[in-house]
Amino acid sequence: MIIRSIELKDYRNYESLDLKFSEGVNIFYGDNAQGKTNILEAIFVSVTTKSHRGGRDRELIRFEQEEAHIRTLASRNSMDYQIDMHLHRMGSKGIAINGQKIRKASELIGLIKVVFFSPEDLSIIKDGPSARRRFIDIELCQLDQSYLYNLNQYNKVLLNRNKLLKDMVFDNSLGDSLEVWDAQLVKYGCKIIARRAEFIKELQDIIREIHFHLSGGKETLYLGYEPDVDVERFASKVRENRERDLKLKQTCTGPHKDDCLFSIGGCDIRRFGSQGQQHTAALALKLSEIELVKKVSHDTPVLLLDDVLSELDSSRQNYLLESMGEIQTIITCTGLEEFINRRVAVDKIFKVCNGVVSVEN
Numbered sequence: 001m002i003i004r005s006i007e008l009k010d011y012r013n014y015e016s017l018d019l020k021f022s023e024g025v026n027i028f029y030g031d032n033a034q035g036k037t038n039i040l041e042a043i044f045v046s047v048t049t050k051s052h053r054g055g056r057d058r059e060l061i062r063f064e065q066e067e068a069h070i071r072t073l074a075s076r077n078s079m080d081y082q083i084d085m086h087l088h089r090m091g092s093k094g095i096a097i098n099g100q101k102i103r104k105a106s107e108l109i110g111l112i113k114v115v116f117f118s119p120e121d122l123s124i125i126k127d128g129p130s131a132r133r134r135f136i137d138i139e140l141c142q143l144d145q146s147y148l149y150n151l152n153q154y155n156k157v158l159l160n161r162n163k164l165l166k167d168m169v170f171d172n173s174l175g176d177s178l179e180v181w182d183a184q185l186v187k188y189g190c191k192i193i194a195r196r197a198e199f200i201k202e203l204q205d206i207i208r209e210i211h212f213h214l215s216g217g218k219e220t221l222y223l224g225y226e227p228d229v230d231v232e233r234f235a236s237k238v239r240e241n242r243e244r245d246l247k248l249k250q251t252c253t254g255p256h257k258d259d260c261l262f263s264i265g266g267c268d269i270r271r272f273g274s275q276g277q278q279h280t281a282a283l284a285l286k287l288s289e290i291e292l293v294k295k296v297s298h299d300t301p302v303l304l305l306d307d308v309l310s311e312l313d314s315s316r317q318n319y320l321l322e323s324m325g326e327i328q329t330i331i332t333c334t335g336l337e338e339f340i341n342r343r344v345a346v347d348k349i350f351k352v353c354n355g356v357v358s359v360e361n
Helices: 036-048 119-123 129-143 145-167 172-214 231-240 242-248 275-297 314-324 337-341
Strands: 002-011 014-020 025-029 067-076 079-088 094-097 114-117 221-226 259-264 302-306 329-333 348-353 356-360
Touching: 002 036, 014 036, 025 036, 036 067, 036 079, 036 114, 036 129, 036 302, 036 329, 114 275, 119 275, 129 145, 129 172, 129 259, 129 275, 145 172, 172 221, 172 231, 172 275, 172 314, 221 275, 231 242, 259 275, 275 314
Parallel strands: 025 329, 025 348, 114 302, 302 329
Antiparallel strands: 002 014, 002 067, 067 079, 079 094, 221 259, 348 356
């Protein structure tokens, strides 16, 4: 998979930008707060419909403008795809693939697969469960269309059930409606739990070997799935927790409460690991993501590295750079020294200064 070019209009700090990428290693360098990350973000948005930072579409639109436009030209299996995305300050985004407007985001997600790695990802191990669930969801949505559908349906059911729980404070006659939402919650929730369990099992086989090499053969990482409730008990647990749900006015049971365990030698490194152990596990997780995409899609993802090298020590930097291999990689950094010193083969260099991007040889 290759991102060939991207055009931006009124996106973040860019009034207008037109970039063409090499199929190899592309580097954007410059001081902080110049707009480097915005370019990677725009690529990510154009193939996943959402920013890696979260937030709303209106935050992506340049100040005092009403809309923004992203046009991305990408290739997969020798086929070209032009993705056009219009972001509106008021209202939903519009998306077209090769000139044909699509009705659902699921028609785009997974078409071009990307792996985004930022300094914030180094905290995914020590952060709360929501960060780890988000990692699982982003990856599975790119790899599995049925998971994307089930997750969307589950989130809709969850939203409606929570609204009903609030409404029942004033109208107890709505109990029959709650039964309907409970059945839907269990239906889609069980599918999510089963797929997440399968995903974590697949990932464990990959991450264990990568982490072993990253730690210099000193540590073995275990990755385990911690569902809030298993498939067999989900329906009964929802019934048991109904009074609690009504009291708290929210759904207290389900895969929206899931987590995954990272442990070394029986020690839960989410809570008790050193910063070095947590960073190594996070790097292994992102590298495993690359390998899993290769395995499932029989193709390479596009790798987006947002100023990650400065957060890693020399050995981890080397391992990450060596892992790029034949993958198209787009990197942001503040200086080129680390690449020059390691004699990394760089195919295209861009300098970014106050929202202006220039190409250098």
